[in-house]
Amino acid sequence: MTTENYDAIVIGAGFGGSACAGLLAHKGLKVLLVEKNNVAGGKAMSLSKNGHQYSPWPVMGAPVESNWCQKLLDDLEVADLATLVASEAGSYYKTPEGSYEPMPAMEGDGVDPSILFDWLGVEEADREGALEFFMNLTLMAPEQIKEHEGKDFDSWIKEANLPRSLYAFIISLCLDGMFMVPVDQLDASEAIRSLQDIFLRGGGLFCLGGYGKLADACLEAVKRHGGTVRMGTRTDSVLIEEGQVKGIKTSDGDTFLSSVVISNAGIQPTVLKLADEAHFPADYVAKVKNLVPSQSLLGYRYFLSKPVTENGFGVVFSQTSPWNTERLEAAHKGEGSREGVLYFEVPVNYDPEAAPAGKQMILTGSFCPPDPNMSKEDIKAWADAGEEIFFGLFPDAQDLVEEKELYTTKSVSNATRDATVPGAGGETIGLAQIVGQCGDSKPAIHTPVNGLYLVGCDAGGRGIGTQQAIMSGYNVADAVEKHVKELAG
Ligand SMILES: Cc1cc2nc3c(=O)[nH]c(=O)nc-3n(C[C@H](O)[C@H](O)[C@H](O)COP(=O)(O)OP(=O)(O)OC[C@H]3O[C@@H](n4cnc5c(N)ncnc54)[C@H](O)[C@@H]3O)c2cc1C
Incomplete structure (x- = not known):
C-alpha cells in the first residue's frame, strides 16, 4: 500500500483531465494523474490494429482556426508531439428524391x-x-x-x-x-x-494518429514537469472527511493524499459513486441525479480491401433527418423512423500513415439513446438505420468489407464513464447542452465538498465536445492553482 502526498490529484485522462493535469504541472504543482484505461484520451482516445490507426468512433474537431487543441499544445510546449490537420468535408445532402448530392468545395475555411x-x-x-x-x-x-x-x-x-x-x-x-x-x-x-x-x-480538424495523441502529449507534459501518471489504475473512491477532500483510493489498494481532487469521471459517477452521496447536501444530490445526458452514437468500423472515398470525413443528412424530442422519443420506443444523420470518418484520407497501403478503414456513427444497457434488438435496429444510409451512399463498400466491428453505447461507457444512473453512461458528449444545463445553469466546477472539483464536459466549459473539455481543463486549472496558493498561505 502506497501513501503519497500531492498538490492535486486528477482522476481520468480524458481531454478535460489530461489538459488540466498538464496545465497544473506546467504551473509547478505536484500532480498525480490516475487513469483506469491503458490509453489516454477517454472518448477521443486513439487505437491501432493491423497497421490501422484511428479513434474508436468518428471524432472531428472544430473550429480549425483558433481552437483550444492547438492552444493547449502550444501552452504546454508539446506541439511537436501532436499534429493537427484540417480535412475537406465530404458531406452529402440526400434529396427528397433519394439521390446523394455532394457538398461543393468552398473557398477558405468558412462557409460561402x-x-x-x-x-x-x-x-x-x-x-x-x-x-x-x-x-x-x-x-x-x-x-x-x-x-x-x-x-x-x-x-x-x-x-x-x-x-x-x-x-x-x-x-x-x-x-x-x-x-x-x-x-x-x-x-x-x-x-x-x-x-x-x-x-x-471552419470544421474538420483532426490529429495525425488519432485525437488520443493530444492527450498523450498532455501526459508527457505532466511527466516533464515532475508529475506522476498512473495508467491502468482505477480510482475506487474519493476520500472525504468532514466536508474536506483528503485523497483517493485505487483498485490496487493504494491511497494517494491531496487536499485537491479533480474528477474527469463525470459528475454523476463522481458524486453518486466515487465520493458517496452521503457527503453532499440532499438538494445537490437530487440535482445531480436529475441531470440529463447527451444522446449517443453507435456504428461500425469497416475495414475495406480498397478505398471507396477520397473524403477525410462526411456527414449525410436529409430533410427528414433532424432530431427533435417527439421524433427521438418515438424512435426510442421503436414507434418511429430511426433515420437520422450519419457521420463517417476515413483516417487514411487525412493521415497517409493511418492504414496499410491500398486499404481503407471507415468509421461510422449515427444517433441512438445513451443507455449502455440497450437490448440487442434495439442496438441492431439503430445500427441497421445507420448502415442503410452508409451502403446507400457507398454501395461498392458492401463487397469490400474484410472485417467490421460494431461499437455501442456499452463500448463508450466501458471506455469512459461508469453507468451510475439508469439510462446514462454511454453518452457521446457528457451532460446534455440543453436549456437549464448550460451557462449559469451548468453545474459548477466546485462541488460542495471542499477541494473536490469537476473537469471535462460536465462542468467548466462550453461548445463542441473536445473543445469544451479542454476549455474546462483551463478553467479548472486556474481555480485549482488559486486554491493551492491559498492553502499555502
Ligand atoms: C462516438 C463519439 C463521437 C464523438 N465525436 C466527437 C466529435 O466529432 N467532435 C468532438 O469535439 N467531440 C466528439 N465526441 C465527444 C468528445 O469526445 C467528448 O465530449 C470529450 O472528449 C469528453 O472529454 P471529457 O474530458 O469530458 O471526458 P471523457 O472523454 O469521458 O474522459 C473521462 C476519462 O476518465 C476516466 N475515468 C473514468 N472513471 C475513472 C475512474 N474511476 N478511475 C480512473 N479513471 C477514470 C476514463 O477512463 C476516461 O479516460 C465524441 C464522443 C463519442 C463517444
Missing part, C-alpha cells in the same frame, strides 16, 4: 452562403431571408448571444422561416453532431456560438 444555397436548392425568393439569417447569426455579439441562454434553438431558428433543406443543413449537418441533443431542447446560446465557430473558422 451562395454555394450552399445552390447545393441545397434554395429558391431565389428565399435567398434574401436566408442570407439575413446567416448575417444575424455570424455577426451576433457575445452579449447578444448570452441573452439566448436558457432559450431553445429551434424556436429561434423557426422565426427565420428557412426552407426545409437549409433548416436540415443547420440542424442535422451542424448541430446534431456537435451537441447530440434534440434541437427543441438545445440551448440557443451554445448553438449560436458554435455555429459562428464553424461558419467563420
Whole structure:
C-alpha cells in the first residue's frame, strides 16, 4: 500500500483531465494523474490494429482556426508531439428524391452562403431571408448571444422561416453532431456560438494518429514537469472527511493524499459513486441525479480491401433527418423512423500513415439513446438505420468489407464513464447542452465538498465536445492553482 502526498490529484485522462493535469504541472504543482484505461484520451482516445490507426468512433474537431487543441499544445510546449490537420468535408445532402448530392468545395475555411444555397436548392425568393439569417447569426455579439441562454434553438431558428433543406443543413449537418441533443431542447446560446465557430473558422480538424495523441502529449507534459501518471489504475473512491477532500483510493489498494481532487469521471459517477452521496447536501444530490445526458452514437468500423472515398470525413443528412424530442422519443420506443444523420470518418484520407497501403478503414456513427444497457434488438435496429444510409451512399463498400466491428453505447461507457444512473453512461458528449444545463445553469466546477472539483464536459466549459473539455481543463486549472496558493498561505 502506497501513501503519497500531492498538490492535486486528477482522476481520468480524458481531454478535460489530461489538459488540466498538464496545465497544473506546467504551473509547478505536484500532480498525480490516475487513469483506469491503458490509453489516454477517454472518448477521443486513439487505437491501432493491423497497421490501422484511428479513434474508436468518428471524432472531428472544430473550429480549425483558433481552437483550444492547438492552444493547449502550444501552452504546454508539446506541439511537436501532436499534429493537427484540417480535412475537406465530404458531406452529402440526400434529396427528397433519394439521390446523394455532394457538398461543393468552398473557398477558405468558412462557409460561402451562395454555394450552399445552390447545393441545397434554395429558391431565389428565399435567398434574401436566408442570407439575413446567416448575417444575424455570424455577426451576433457575445452579449447578444448570452441573452439566448436558457432559450431553445429551434424556436429561434423557426422565426427565420428557412426552407426545409437549409433548416436540415443547420440542424442535422451542424448541430446534431456537435451537441447530440434534440434541437427543441438545445440551448440557443451554445448553438449560436458554435455555429459562428464553424461558419467563420471552419470544421474538420483532426490529429495525425488519432485525437488520443493530444492527450498523450498532455501526459508527457505532466511527466516533464515532475508529475506522476498512473495508467491502468482505477480510482475506487474519493476520500472525504468532514466536508474536506483528503485523497483517493485505487483498485490496487493504494491511497494517494491531496487536499485537491479533480474528477474527469463525470459528475454523476463522481458524486453518486466515487465520493458517496452521503457527503453532499440532499438538494445537490437530487440535482445531480436529475441531470440529463447527451444522446449517443453507435456504428461500425469497416475495414475495406480498397478505398471507396477520397473524403477525410462526411456527414449525410436529409430533410427528414433532424432530431427533435417527439421524433427521438418515438424512435426510442421503436414507434418511429430511426433515420437520422450519419457521420463517417476515413483516417487514411487525412493521415497517409493511418492504414496499410491500398486499404481503407471507415468509421461510422449515427444517433441512438445513451443507455449502455440497450437490448440487442434495439442496438441492431439503430445500427441497421445507420448502415442503410452508409451502403446507400457507398454501395461498392458492401463487397469490400474484410472485417467490421460494431461499437455501442456499452463500448463508450466501458471506455469512459461508469453507468451510475439508469439510462446514462454511454453518452457521446457528457451532460446534455440543453436549456437549464448550460451557462449559469451548468453545474459548477466546485462541488460542495471542499477541494473536490469537476473537469471535462460536465462542468467548466462550453461548445463542441473536445473543445469544451479542454476549455474546462483551463478553467479548472486556474481555480485549482488559486486554491493551492491559498492553502499555502
Ligand atoms: C462516438 C463519439 C463521437 C464523438 N465525436 C466527437 C466529435 O466529432 N467532435 C468532438 O469535439 N467531440 C466528439 N465526441 C465527444 C468528445 O469526445 C467528448 O465530449 C470529450 O472528449 C469528453 O472529454 P471529457 O474530458 O469530458 O471526458 P471523457 O472523454 O469521458 O474522459 C473521462 C476519462 O476518465 C476516466 N475515468 C473514468 N472513471 C475513472 C475512474 N474511476 N478511475 C480512473 N479513471 C477514470 C476514463 O477512463 C476516461 O479516460 C465524441 C464522443 C463519442 C463517444
